[in-house]
Structures are given as C-alpha cells and as structure tokens.
Amino acid sequence: MPDALLALILSHLPGESLAAVVASCQACRQLLPHVADVAVGHLGIPLPAAQKSCEPIARRIEYARRMSARSRCSLAAGRSFSLCISSSGHLFSWGVDVDDDYGVPDDPDELGSPGGAVEQLHRCFVGHLGHGSLWGQAERLPRALVALPQVVEVASGRFHCLLLASDGRLYSWGTGSFGQLGHGDRRPQPRPRHVQGFDGHAVQVACGHDHSLVVSSDGEVFSFGRGNLGQLGQGQMGMRAVPARVCLPPPPSQSVSTQSSSTVSAERVVHVAGGLFHSLAVTDAGDLFSWGSGTNGRLGHGDTIMQLRPRRVAALQSPRIVHASAGCGHSLAVSxxxxxxxxxxxxxxxxxHGNQETKMSPALVQGLLGHVIVRAFAGWEHSVALTREGVLYAFGAGDHGALAQAWEEPATPARVCALGDDGACDVAAGAEHTLVRTRAADVVAFEWGLGSQPGARRAGHKMLPLHVFKAV
Structure with a gap:
C-alpha cells in the first residue's frame, strides 16, 4: 500500500486506535509525522507541541481534533452590552452601560475622555462596542464591526472584549484599566487590536470581570489583567498587562521530582472560564482547576481560602468534567x-438547589437529573443550563427578566418556555440579561429593557423575549 494512502487511513483513526496500531506496526510508526500533518491539516489548528519527549503523537492529534470540534462561544453578554458572531463570521455589537455605579470605567482621564469627569455627565463610555469611539451614544441595534478577519469566538468582561480569529490570532478592545487587553499598557482600545504579546495559536478565549484568559493550541492557559485576588493564577497578586502562562500542577500520581510544575503543565486545557475574581480551567483528562478569590466557597475546595495558583477541585475528580462557567460568586460544571x-x-x-444556601464544595443539581446537560452559563446572579435537545433551564435572580421566567426568583431549575419550539444552540449569561441563539440563527434577548440595551417586554409577571436579529 502506498505510504500516502496508508497515512490517510491512519489519520482518520481515533487517538486510542491510532496509538494501538502504531505500537504494533513499525511501518506505521515511521509514518507518524506524515499522519499528523494529514490528520490536523484540515482542522485549522496546528499540532500541539510535545509536553515531553515521550508523549505520543496520537494524543496530540486527538487534542487538536477535540479543540476543533468543540462548541465555540458565538455570543457574549457584558454588563449591559452584547456581542454576536453571525454565521458568516462577522461580529456585531450593541448596547452600552448607563448604570451610575458601573457606567464610568476606572480612571476616566486615563481612558482618553476629552472632558474627564465632566464629559461623563453627557456621554457614555462605548469603547467596548468596538466601533472606533471611546465616548458617545448607545448602539440600540446590532452594528457590525468593520475591517476584521473572520471571527470564530468572542468573550466579554465588564468593559473589555476578546475575539478569536479563524487563523488563531487574538484581538482585544475596550477599557484597559488593569491591563486586561494584553497590549502592555492600560490604554483603552476603541477598535479590536491584535494582541502581539500572544504569539501562539489561540483556540479559546474567556473574560472575567477585569481579566482575560486564553487557551493556546498547545493546551496551555495564558492570563492577563486584574489580579488583585489571585484570579490570574500567576502565584502573586497584582496587575499583568501582557499574556503570561498559567502553570497547572501535575497529576497527584506524578512525582514532582520528575516534572516540575513551574515549567510545564501535565495536562492540556480544553476550556477556561472567568468570573468576578476567580477563574476555572477544564483539562483533557476531565479535571477541573480553580484559582482566585475563595469567598463564599466559589473555588469548590471546601473553604474560603484564596488560591494564587490553579488547584485541582478534589470533589470533582470522579466525574469527568467537560465544561465550566464562573459567575459573580458562584461556579458551574458539567460532567x-x-x-x-x-x-x-x-x-x-x-x-x-431549592434554597439560598452557600455551598463550599460542588453539589449535584438534583432538579436536572434525567436531562443531559451539555453546557452551563453563570451570569451575575443567575444560571442557565442547556440540554442536548436545545432546551434551556434557568434559575436564580430574575428581577430584570434575565431568566425569561416569572418575576420571582426560582431556586430550582425551571424550563424556559418562551422560545417556543425553537431549540437553543448557544447562550450568554450577562449581569442582568441573557442572550440566546436558536438553531435557526435567531438571536433573542431576555432582560429588563430599560436603558439602551434592547430588552424584553414585560407582560404581567413574565418577561417576553425580544428578537434582536437574524445572525446569518
């Protein structure tokens, strides 16, 4: 059989099967470099670098396949603004924050406001909308950001945003008060700007309140921005204005003497999430790590101790975790x-859980047993779960219509019926609103609708969804 044909056949084998064939066939083993090129060439993701000399190529191929096939975030919900990627890869933004407590970013003079504090009384900070202005009026309808490459994923924090381009480049814009844009300074960016300090190939992006997280094609995590409570996972508190690698500890069974946790991560990361003052990471082995503020037990370690570096969540070592989300003071994980x-x-x-009790360690949500949850989304004070069938369940604070449920606050998961027969394929949970993308590419919003954000309409004691636009 010609080598090219054999390599093509081998490239379609699952990782475990490929490893078994290679182990028993010398000819196949010699073809491995070519097999790797064929296997990942069409994925748009480079083959991850070996973590150690003896790491099988089959495992690296499997990681590239998994990251290429994962569900990407096409929606992002900030404090009172929204982002959406259309089916054609164009990015749209709308809204603005007009709340007195949050509507003015930190250090407004530093952000380039021509009138300083006086200017704030007449215009809002809109740099996070990405249309080229730092100060101006709200965008009440979705508006496309121009001069961008094809966008495949987006994330938003309080006043800053990240996007992942199809070629793996990282872009950021909005306020840079804490270095969360990754450009080496604290200046704002009114348009998406390439983060040159990140020279890898990004495969996932996430934003905390004022910090940023990126996963590279090698399965490593990079963080930058505000780190006053350890949310950067760098081993110290403080701001970091350029991306820096976050090192995960080795598996418990691995001797520290054989592999230093300060130089290389023992597991590849497949997903990250950022909250107010904490961060989460899921590995390809199904482990969950958390770091940052431990207030209210949000890290899941059974205490309230701050963690300056990633720490494995021991209570979730039995179920294999595939997705996680971080909110204001709570965390969610899907097995x-x-x-x-x-x-x-x-x-x-x-x-x-049917009450308002704080949980120091992960607890199974009993109200969703019998449903297959594929992803979960932690908003400021509410949560949304998405099932395999595209059904949504919501619980928590709903006083702004964020849950699309009754005005009262359900403490157990309640099905979101307002979507009708349209199944959901993506969700973004913001501070006080929720965005949903249906399988028909319709984007709808559930929210209070007061101010500049396109909102839900109140009918009696329920919040009706507002159809924002068709994201094709």
Missing part, C-alpha cells in the same frame, strides 16, 4: 454524563 454541579454563593437561588 461527561450530562450532570450539572454548582457551588459558591447561593443568594437568589442561583445554585439551583
């Missing part, structure tokens, strides 16, 4: 069996 776990601050019933 490969479709189970949802929640922990941290329980106020407003955001944990879904």
């Amino acid at each position: 490969d069996k479709g189970e949802l776990f929640s922990w941290g601050q329980g106020h407003n019933g955001r944990l879904g």
Whole structure:
C-alpha cells in the first residue's frame, strides 16, 4: 500500500486506535509525522507541541481534533452590552452601560475622555462596542464591526472584549484599566487590536470581570489583567498587562521530582472560564482547576481560602468534567454524563438547589437529573443550563427578566418556555440579561429593557423575549 494512502487511513483513526496500531506496526510508526500533518491539516489548528519527549503523537492529534470540534462561544453578554458572531463570521455589537455605579470605567482621564469627569455627565463610555469611539451614544441595534478577519469566538468582561480569529490570532478592545487587553499598557482600545504579546495559536478565549484568559493550541492557559485576588493564577497578586502562562500542577500520581510544575503543565486545557475574581480551567483528562478569590466557597475546595495558583477541585475528580462557567460568586460544571454541579454563593437561588444556601464544595443539581446537560452559563446572579435537545433551564435572580421566567426568583431549575419550539444552540449569561441563539440563527434577548440595551417586554409577571436579529 502506498505510504500516502496508508497515512490517510491512519489519520482518520481515533487517538486510542491510532496509538494501538502504531505500537504494533513499525511501518506505521515511521509514518507518524506524515499522519499528523494529514490528520490536523484540515482542522485549522496546528499540532500541539510535545509536553515531553515521550508523549505520543496520537494524543496530540486527538487534542487538536477535540479543540476543533468543540462548541465555540458565538455570543457574549457584558454588563449591559452584547456581542454576536453571525454565521458568516462577522461580529456585531450593541448596547452600552448607563448604570451610575458601573457606567464610568476606572480612571476616566486615563481612558482618553476629552472632558474627564465632566464629559461623563453627557456621554457614555462605548469603547467596548468596538466601533472606533471611546465616548458617545448607545448602539440600540446590532452594528457590525468593520475591517476584521473572520471571527470564530468572542468573550466579554465588564468593559473589555476578546475575539478569536479563524487563523488563531487574538484581538482585544475596550477599557484597559488593569491591563486586561494584553497590549502592555492600560490604554483603552476603541477598535479590536491584535494582541502581539500572544504569539501562539489561540483556540479559546474567556473574560472575567477585569481579566482575560486564553487557551493556546498547545493546551496551555495564558492570563492577563486584574489580579488583585489571585484570579490570574500567576502565584502573586497584582496587575499583568501582557499574556503570561498559567502553570497547572501535575497529576497527584506524578512525582514532582520528575516534572516540575513551574515549567510545564501535565495536562492540556480544553476550556477556561472567568468570573468576578476567580477563574476555572477544564483539562483533557476531565479535571477541573480553580484559582482566585475563595469567598463564599466559589473555588469548590471546601473553604474560603484564596488560591494564587490553579488547584485541582478534589470533589470533582470522579466525574469527568467537560465544561465550566464562573459567575459573580458562584461556579458551574458539567460532567461527561450530562450532570450539572454548582457551588459558591447561593443568594437568589442561583445554585439551583431549592434554597439560598452557600455551598463550599460542588453539589449535584438534583432538579436536572434525567436531562443531559451539555453546557452551563453563570451570569451575575443567575444560571442557565442547556440540554442536548436545545432546551434551556434557568434559575436564580430574575428581577430584570434575565431568566425569561416569572418575576420571582426560582431556586430550582425551571424550563424556559418562551422560545417556543425553537431549540437553543448557544447562550450568554450577562449581569442582568441573557442572550440566546436558536438553531435557526435567531438571536433573542431576555432582560429588563430599560436603558439602551434592547430588552424584553414585560407582560404581567413574565418577561417576553425580544428578537434582536437574524445572525446569518
């Protein structure tokens, strides 16, 4: 059989099967470099670098396949603004923050406001909308950002945003008060700007309140921005204005003497999430790591101790975790069996356990047993779970219509019926609003609708969704 044909056949084998064939066939083993090129060439993701000399190429191929096939975030919900990627890869933004407590970014003079504090009284900071102006009026309808490459993923924090281009380049814009844009300074960016300090190939992006997280094609995590409570995972508190690698500890069974945790991560990361003052990471082995502020037990370690570096969540070592989300003071995790776990601050019933108790360790959400959860989304004080069938369940604070449920706050998961027969394929949970993308590419918003953000309409004691636009 010609080598090219054999390499093509081998390139379609699952990672474990490929490893078994290579182990028993010398000819196949010699073809491995070519097999790797064929296997990942069409994925748009480079083959990750070997973590150590003896790491099988088959494992590296499997990681590239997994990251290429994962569900990407096409929606982002900030404090009171929204982002959406259309099916054609164009990015749209709308809204602005007009709340007196949050509507003015930190150090407005530093942000380039021509009138300083006086200017704030007449115009809003709109740099996070990405249309070229730092100060101006709200965008009440979705508006496309221009001069961008094809966008495949987007994330938003309080006043800053990240996007991932199809070629793996990282862009950021908005306020840079804490270095969360990664450009080496604290200046704002009114348009998306390439983060030159990150020279790898990004495969996932996430934003905390004022910090940023990026996963590279090698399965490593990079963080930058505000780190006053350890949310950067760099081993110290403080701001960092350029991307820096976050090192995960080796597996418990691995001797520290054989591999230093300060130089290389023992597992590849497949997903990251940022909250107010904490961060989460899921590895290809199904482990969950958390770091940052431990207030209210949001890290899941059974205490409230701050963690300056990633620490494995021991309570979730049995179920294999595939997805996680971080909110204001709570955390969510989804297992490969479709189970949802929640922990941290329980106020407003955001944990879904039928009460408002704080949980120091992950607890199974009993109200969703029998449903296969594929992803979960932690908003400021509410949570949303997405099932395999595209059905949404919501719980927690709903006083702004963020849950599309009754005005009261459900402490157990309640099905979101307002979508009708349209199944959901993506969700973004913001501070006080929720965005949903249906399988028909319709984007709808559930929110209070007061101010500049396109909002839900109140009918009696329920919030009706507003159709924002068709994201094709």
